[in-house]
Amino acid sequence: MEKAENRVGDGETELEVPLETVCFIIMKAREFDAKDPVTEPSPASNPSDDHSAAILEDHDDDPALEELQSLISDLSVDAQIDLVALMWLGRDDQSADEWQSVRQQAADAHNEHTADYLCGTPLLADHLADGLSTLGHSCVEFEREHF
Incomplete structure (x- = not known):
């Protein structure tokens, strides 16, 4: 269980997922979102010949x-539910007052495909960041420490 000071919230909008985790997911989602479509599905050359261009392409076995x-x-x-609710909050331009309702909808929709759902959502990083912002939080400190 996470220490209370690592969790995001002011009581009413307390999240089960630590801010640092959300910020790390945003950072990783940005890495993934930056990928280009695959131009050569099965290149015959080795990475040094093509200057490692495949690393910038969106392959199925992408490490990011x-x-x-x-x-x-x-x-x-609960943390997965909060991630989905944050993404929905940021994507749908809702207010912080709607957090409990959005979170309940995410809880009702939760299943074992949450990771695939979130990773398959275009602009995931932007939606999560917007959701955090709606609740009055940001990843500025996290980014400052990691960049």
Whole structure:
């Protein structure tokens, strides 16, 4: 269980997922979102010949995607629900007053495919960041420490 000071919230909008975890997921989602479509599905050359261009392409076995999916899958159910609710809050431009309702909808919709759902959502990082912002939080300190 996370220490209370690591969790996001002011009581009414307290999250089960630590702010640092959300910020790390946002960072990883940005890495994944930056990928280009695959131009050469099965290149015959080796990476040094093509200057490692394949690393910038969105392949099915992408390590950034695998890390992101694994991280999300390893979270508690409540933390996964909070991630989905944050994404919905940021995506749908709702207010902080609607948090409990959005979170309940996410809880009702929760299943074992949460990681695939979140990773398959375009602009996931932006939606999560907007959801955090709606609740009055940001990843500025986290980014400052990690960049």
